[in-house]
Amino acid sequence: MRELSLHILDIVENGIAAGGNCIRIEVDEAPKKDQLKIVIRDNGRGMPIEKRDHMDDPFITSRTTRRVGLGLSLLSAATERCDGILRVDTQPGKGTEVEATFRYHHIDRAPLGDIAATITTLIIGNPEIDFVYSHCIDGNEFSLDTREIREEMEDLSLSDPVVIHHLSEKIRSSLKELTSGKNKS
Amino acid sequence: MAKLTIEDLKKIKEKTAKETSLRDGPASIKITVHMGTCGIAAGAREVMSTLMEEMAEADRHDIRVVASGCMGMCSSEPNVTVEAEGSEPIVYQLMDSNKMRQVFKRHVLLGEVQTDFALAKM
Numbered sequence: 001m002r003e004l005s006l007h008i009l010d011i012v013e014n015g016i017a018a019g020g021n022c023i024r025i026e027v028d029e030a031p032k033k034d035q036l037k038i039v040i041r042d043n044g045r046g047m048p049i050e051k052r053d054h055m056d057d058p059f060i061t062s063r064t065t066r067r068v069g070l071g072l073s074l075l076s077a078a079t080e081r082c083d084g085i086l087r088v089d090t091q092p093g094k095g096t097e098v099e100a101t102f103r104y105h106h107i108d109r110a111p112l113g114d115i116a117a118t119i120t121t122l123i124i125g126n127p128e129i130d131f132v133y134s135h136c137i138d139g140n141e142f143s144l145d146t147r148e149i150r151e152e153m154e155d156l157s158l159s160d161p162v163v164i165h166h167l168s169e170k171i172r173s174s175l176k177e178l179t180s181g182k183n184k185s
Numbered sequence: 186m187a188k189l190t191i192e193d194l195k196k197i198k199e200k201t202a203k204e205t206s207l208r209d210g211p212a213s214i215k216i217t218v219h220m221g222t223c224g225i226a227a228g229a230r231e232v233m234s235t236l237m238e239e240m241a242e243a244d245r246h247d248i249r250v251v252a253s254g255c256m257g258m259c260s261s262e263p264n265v266t267v268e269a270e271g272s273e274p275i276v277y278q279l280m281d282s283n284k285m286r287q288v289f290k291r292h293v294l295l296g297e298v299q300t301d302f303a304l305a306k307m
Binding site for chain 1: 187188189191193194195196197198200201218220221222223225226230231233234237238240241249250251252254
Protein backbone atom coordinates (compact mmCIF):
# COMPACT_ATOMS: atom_id res chain seq x y z
CA MET A 1 0.00 0.00 0.00
CA ARG A 2 1.29 3.45 -0.85
CA GLU A 3 -0.23 5.23 2.13
CA LEU A 4 -0.76 4.26 5.75
CA SER A 5 -4.29 5.66 5.51
CA LEU A 6 -5.04 2.90 2.99
CA HIS A 7 -3.92 0.33 5.56
CA ILE A 8 -6.32 1.97 8.01
CA LEU A 9 -9.18 1.72 5.50
CA ASP A 10 -8.35 -1.93 4.97
CA ILE A 11 -8.11 -2.93 8.64
CA VAL A 12 -11.31 -1.06 9.47
CA GLU A 13 -13.11 -2.98 6.72
CA ASN A 14 -11.88 -6.16 8.46
CA GLY A 15 -13.47 -4.95 11.68
CA ILE A 16 -16.75 -4.31 9.89
CA ALA A 17 -16.60 -7.73 8.26
CA ALA A 18 -16.17 -9.17 11.76
CA GLY A 19 -19.58 -7.78 12.67
CA GLY A 20 -18.49 -4.66 14.57
CA ASN A 21 -20.88 -1.72 14.62
CA CYS A 22 -18.60 0.83 16.26
CA ILE A 23 -15.02 1.27 15.13
CA ARG A 24 -12.45 3.41 16.87
CA ILE A 25 -9.54 4.79 14.89
CA GLU A 26 -6.70 6.50 16.70
CA VAL A 27 -3.73 8.06 14.97
CA ASP A 28 -0.96 9.40 17.15
CA GLU A 29 1.84 11.25 15.40
CA ALA A 30 4.74 12.13 17.65
CA PRO A 31 7.62 13.28 15.45
CA LYS A 32 9.47 14.53 18.51
CA LYS A 33 9.43 11.07 20.02
CA ASP A 34 10.06 9.58 16.58
CA GLN A 35 6.93 7.49 16.84
CA LEU A 36 3.76 7.01 14.84
CA LYS A 37 1.03 4.86 16.31
CA ILE A 38 -2.18 3.70 14.72
CA VAL A 39 -4.81 1.90 16.78
CA ILE A 40 -7.97 0.39 15.32
CA ARG A 41 -10.48 -1.15 17.65
CA ASP A 42 -13.70 -2.90 16.69
CA ASN A 43 -16.44 -4.54 18.69
CA GLY A 44 -16.90 -7.45 16.33
CA ARG A 45 -16.70 -11.14 17.06
CA GLY A 46 -12.92 -11.34 17.48
CA MET A 47 -10.49 -13.71 15.78
CA PRO A 48 -10.05 -17.39 16.39
CA ILE A 49 -6.81 -18.22 18.25
CA GLU A 50 -5.23 -19.99 15.29
CA LYS A 51 -5.68 -16.89 13.15
CA ARG A 52 -4.13 -14.61 15.76
CA ASP A 53 -1.11 -16.85 16.17
CA HIS A 54 -0.48 -16.78 12.43
CA MET A 55 -1.44 -13.19 11.89
CA ASP A 56 1.21 -12.42 9.31
CA ASP A 57 0.73 -15.65 7.41
CA PRO A 58 -1.19 -14.64 4.28
CA PHE A 59 -2.42 -18.18 3.73
CA ILE A 60 -4.46 -18.17 6.91
CA THR A 61 -7.67 -16.33 6.23
CA SER A 62 -11.30 -16.46 7.21
CA ARG A 63 -12.44 -15.29 3.83
CA THR A 64 -14.12 -17.59 1.36
CA THR A 65 -13.70 -15.77 -1.93
CA ARG A 66 -10.00 -16.53 -2.22
CA ARG A 67 -7.34 -18.40 -0.30
CA VAL A 68 -5.01 -15.56 0.62
CA GLY A 69 -5.68 -12.80 3.12
CA LEU A 70 -3.29 -9.93 2.84
CA GLY A 71 -4.61 -7.11 5.02
CA LEU A 72 -2.82 -7.80 8.30
CA SER A 73 0.17 -9.39 6.57
CA LEU A 74 0.81 -6.22 4.60
CA LEU A 75 0.46 -4.01 7.66
CA SER A 76 2.75 -6.30 9.61
CA ALA A 77 5.38 -6.05 6.88
CA ALA A 78 4.97 -2.26 6.76
CA THR A 79 5.61 -1.92 10.50
CA GLU A 80 8.59 -4.26 10.54
CA ARG A 81 10.15 -2.35 7.70
CA CYS A 82 10.23 0.78 9.90
CA ASP A 83 11.47 -0.75 13.16
CA GLY A 84 7.93 -0.91 14.46
CA ILE A 85 5.66 -3.67 15.63
CA LEU A 86 2.15 -4.86 15.02
CA ARG A 87 0.21 -5.99 18.05
CA VAL A 88 -3.17 -7.64 17.79
CA ASP A 89 -5.30 -8.16 20.83
CA THR A 90 -8.43 -10.14 20.20
CA GLN A 91 -11.14 -11.45 22.47
CA PRO A 92 -13.75 -13.79 21.06
CA GLY A 93 -17.13 -12.09 21.23
CA LYS A 94 -15.72 -8.75 22.33
CA GLY A 95 -13.69 -7.47 19.44
CA THR A 96 -10.21 -6.90 18.16
CA GLU A 97 -7.65 -4.20 18.70
CA VAL A 98 -4.91 -3.71 16.15
CA GLU A 99 -2.02 -1.48 17.15
CA ALA A 100 0.66 -0.62 14.62
CA THR A 101 3.70 1.42 15.58
CA PHE A 102 6.28 2.89 13.24
CA ARG A 103 9.45 4.88 13.65
CA TYR A 104 8.19 8.26 12.50
CA HIS A 105 11.33 9.35 10.67
CA HIS A 106 12.21 5.96 9.23
CA ILE A 107 13.04 6.32 5.56
CA ASP A 108 10.81 3.38 4.63
CA ARG A 109 7.75 4.66 6.43
CA ALA A 110 4.99 5.31 3.95
CA PRO A 111 3.27 8.70 4.31
CA LEU A 112 0.03 8.79 6.22
CA GLY A 113 -1.65 10.02 3.07
CA ASP A 114 -5.18 11.26 2.63
CA ILE A 115 -6.68 10.26 5.95
CA ALA A 116 -9.73 12.48 5.40
CA ALA A 117 -10.62 10.47 2.29
CA THR A 118 -10.25 7.25 4.27
CA ILE A 119 -12.59 8.45 7.01
CA THR A 120 -15.25 9.83 4.67
CA THR A 121 -15.07 6.75 2.44
CA LEU A 122 -15.75 4.62 5.50
CA ILE A 123 -18.64 6.82 6.62
CA ILE A 124 -20.40 6.94 3.26
CA GLY A 125 -19.80 3.28 2.41
CA ASN A 126 -20.99 1.96 5.76
CA PRO A 127 -24.00 4.03 6.80
CA GLU A 128 -25.02 1.67 9.59
CA ILE A 129 -21.61 1.67 11.33
CA ASP A 130 -20.41 4.27 13.83
CA PHE A 131 -16.88 5.63 13.73
CA VAL A 132 -14.88 7.39 16.40
CA TYR A 133 -11.77 8.97 14.96
CA SER A 134 -9.12 10.82 16.89
CA HIS A 135 -5.91 12.20 15.52
CA CYS A 136 -3.11 13.53 17.68
CA ILE A 137 -0.09 15.46 16.41
CA ASP A 138 2.52 16.14 19.08
CA GLY A 139 -0.12 16.38 21.78
CA ASN A 140 -2.69 18.44 19.82
CA GLU A 141 -5.79 16.39 19.22
CA PHE A 142 -8.67 16.39 16.78
CA SER A 143 -11.60 14.07 17.23
CA LEU A 144 -14.83 13.15 15.52
CA ASP A 145 -17.65 10.84 16.57
CA THR A 146 -20.29 9.89 14.04
CA ARG A 147 -22.78 9.15 16.83
CA GLU A 148 -22.61 12.80 17.91
CA ILE A 149 -22.82 13.99 14.32
CA ARG A 150 -25.87 11.84 13.63
CA GLU A 151 -27.59 13.20 16.72
CA GLU A 152 -26.86 16.79 15.75
CA MET A 153 -27.75 16.52 12.07
CA GLU A 154 -31.23 15.13 12.75
CA ASP A 155 -33.00 15.26 9.41
CA LEU A 156 -29.85 15.18 7.30
CA SER A 157 -28.32 11.85 6.53
CA LEU A 158 -24.59 11.24 6.89
CA SER A 159 -24.60 9.43 3.57
CA ASP A 160 -25.54 12.68 1.86
CA PRO A 161 -22.60 13.41 -0.47
CA VAL A 162 -22.75 17.14 0.25
CA VAL A 163 -22.47 16.52 4.00
CA ILE A 164 -19.59 14.18 3.30
CA HIS A 165 -17.89 16.79 1.15
CA HIS A 166 -18.05 19.41 3.92
CA LEU A 167 -16.98 16.85 6.49
CA SER A 168 -13.83 15.95 4.58
CA GLU A 169 -12.99 19.64 4.10
CA LYS A 170 -13.38 20.11 7.84
CA ILE A 171 -11.10 17.16 8.66
CA ARG A 172 -8.46 18.42 6.24
CA SER A 173 -8.44 21.97 7.61
CA SER A 174 -8.41 20.74 11.22
CA LEU A 175 -5.44 18.50 10.58
CA LYS A 176 -3.64 21.36 8.89
CA GLU A 177 -4.25 23.45 12.00
CA LEU A 178 -2.83 20.70 14.19
CA THR A 179 0.30 20.58 12.08
CA SER A 180 0.78 24.34 12.12
CA GLY A 181 0.23 24.30 15.89
CA LYS A 182 3.17 21.93 16.04
CA ASN A 183 5.37 24.37 14.15
CA LYS A 184 4.56 27.21 16.54
CA SER A 185 5.67 25.37 19.66
CA MET B 186 -8.16 19.76 22.15
CA ALA B 187 -9.64 20.36 18.71
CA LYS B 188 -12.84 18.61 18.11
CA LEU B 189 -15.56 18.59 15.56
CA THR B 190 -17.77 20.99 17.49
CA ILE B 191 -21.48 21.58 17.47
CA GLU B 192 -20.71 24.91 15.79
CA ASP B 193 -18.96 23.15 12.92
CA LEU B 194 -21.83 20.74 12.54
CA LYS B 195 -24.32 23.57 12.44
CA LYS B 196 -22.29 25.25 9.72
CA ILE B 197 -22.16 22.06 7.71
CA LYS B 198 -25.87 21.61 8.20
CA GLU B 199 -26.64 25.13 7.05
CA LYS B 200 -24.48 24.82 3.96
CA THR B 201 -26.04 21.48 3.12
CA ALA B 202 -29.56 22.73 3.60
CA LYS B 203 -28.87 25.50 1.14
CA GLU B 204 -27.35 23.26 -1.47
CA THR B 205 -29.71 20.35 -1.50
CA SER B 206 -33.32 19.54 -1.31
CA LEU B 207 -34.37 16.91 1.17
CA ARG B 208 -33.00 13.51 0.26
CA ASP B 209 -35.27 10.69 1.18
CA GLY B 210 -37.50 8.20 -0.50
CA PRO B 211 -36.52 4.79 -1.79
CA ALA B 212 -33.24 4.17 -3.60
CA SER B 213 -33.67 3.01 -7.16
CA ILE B 214 -29.98 2.65 -7.98
CA LYS B 215 -27.34 1.05 -5.80
CA ILE B 216 -23.65 1.54 -6.49
CA THR B 217 -21.25 -0.82 -4.75
CA VAL B 218 -17.55 -0.06 -4.55
CA HIS B 219 -15.62 -3.20 -3.67
CA MET B 220 -13.13 -2.41 -0.94
CA GLY B 221 -11.17 -5.48 0.00
CA THR B 222 -7.41 -5.29 0.45
CA CYS B 223 -7.05 -5.84 -3.28
CA GLY B 224 -9.49 -3.09 -4.21
CA ILE B 225 -7.96 -0.58 -1.81
CA ALA B 226 -4.44 -1.29 -3.05
CA ALA B 227 -5.62 -0.87 -6.63
CA GLY B 228 -7.20 2.54 -5.98
CA ALA B 229 -10.77 1.96 -4.81
CA ARG B 230 -10.61 4.89 -2.39
CA GLU B 231 -9.98 7.39 -5.20
CA VAL B 232 -12.87 5.85 -7.14
CA MET B 233 -15.10 6.29 -4.09
CA SER B 234 -13.97 9.90 -3.62
CA THR B 235 -14.79 10.70 -7.25
CA LEU B 236 -18.14 9.00 -6.88
CA MET B 237 -18.90 11.18 -3.85
CA GLU B 238 -18.02 14.32 -5.82
CA GLU B 239 -20.25 13.29 -8.70
CA MET B 240 -23.10 12.45 -6.35
CA ALA B 241 -22.83 15.84 -4.68
CA GLU B 242 -23.01 17.47 -8.07
CA ALA B 243 -25.89 15.39 -9.40
CA ASP B 244 -28.13 16.02 -6.38
CA ARG B 245 -30.17 12.87 -6.88
CA HIS B 246 -31.79 11.35 -3.82
CA ASP B 247 -32.51 7.89 -5.17
CA ILE B 248 -28.90 6.72 -5.46
CA ARG B 249 -27.29 4.70 -2.70
CA VAL B 250 -23.57 4.07 -2.37
CA VAL B 251 -22.16 1.19 -0.36
CA ALA B 252 -18.73 -0.29 0.24
CA SER B 253 -18.31 -4.04 0.22
CA GLY B 254 -15.51 -6.55 0.44
CA CYS B 255 -13.58 -8.44 -2.19
CA MET B 256 -15.63 -10.58 -4.53
CA GLY B 257 -12.77 -12.81 -5.57
CA MET B 258 -11.76 -11.10 -8.78
CA CYS B 259 -8.78 -9.27 -7.39
CA SER B 260 -6.97 -8.97 -10.69
CA SER B 261 -9.71 -6.78 -12.10
CA GLU B 262 -9.95 -4.41 -9.11
CA PRO B 263 -11.07 -1.74 -8.52
CA ASN B 264 -14.50 -3.17 -9.24
CA VAL B 265 -17.73 -1.22 -9.07
CA THR B 266 -21.20 -2.76 -9.33
CA VAL B 267 -24.14 -0.71 -10.55
CA GLU B 268 -27.57 -2.12 -9.80
CA ALA B 269 -30.46 -0.24 -11.33
CA GLU B 270 -33.93 -1.29 -10.34
CA GLY B 271 -35.42 -3.68 -12.84
CA SER B 272 -32.22 -4.56 -14.69
CA GLU B 273 -29.26 -6.88 -14.12
CA PRO B 274 -26.38 -5.65 -11.96
CA ILE B 275 -23.37 -4.65 -14.05
CA VAL B 276 -19.86 -5.16 -12.68
CA TYR B 277 -17.26 -2.72 -13.93
CA GLN B 278 -13.59 -3.56 -13.78
CA LEU B 279 -10.24 -1.74 -13.58
CA MET B 280 -11.94 1.48 -12.56
CA ASP B 281 -10.29 4.82 -12.00
CA SER B 282 -11.57 8.35 -11.40
CA ASN B 283 -12.25 9.12 -15.05
CA LYS B 284 -14.00 5.83 -15.76
CA MET B 285 -16.06 6.30 -12.62
CA ARG B 286 -17.13 9.73 -13.83
CA GLN B 287 -18.18 8.33 -17.19
CA VAL B 288 -20.04 5.40 -15.66
CA PHE B 289 -21.84 7.73 -13.27
CA LYS B 290 -22.83 10.27 -15.90
CA ARG B 291 -23.86 7.75 -18.53
CA HIS B 292 -24.98 4.55 -16.80
CA VAL B 293 -26.23 5.81 -13.46
CA LEU B 294 -27.82 9.01 -14.64
CA LEU B 295 -28.84 8.11 -18.20
CA GLY B 296 -29.08 4.32 -18.10
CA GLU B 297 -26.54 3.60 -20.86
CA VAL B 298 -24.43 0.61 -19.82
CA GLN B 299 -20.75 1.31 -20.53
CA THR B 300 -19.83 -2.02 -22.05
CA ASP B 301 -16.21 -0.99 -22.66
CA PHE B 302 -15.48 -1.04 -18.95
CA ALA B 303 -17.80 -3.84 -17.96
CA LEU B 304 -16.52 -7.14 -16.63
CA ALA B 305 -19.81 -8.98 -16.51
CA LYS B 306 -23.48 -8.78 -15.86
CA MET B 307 -24.74 -10.87 -13.04
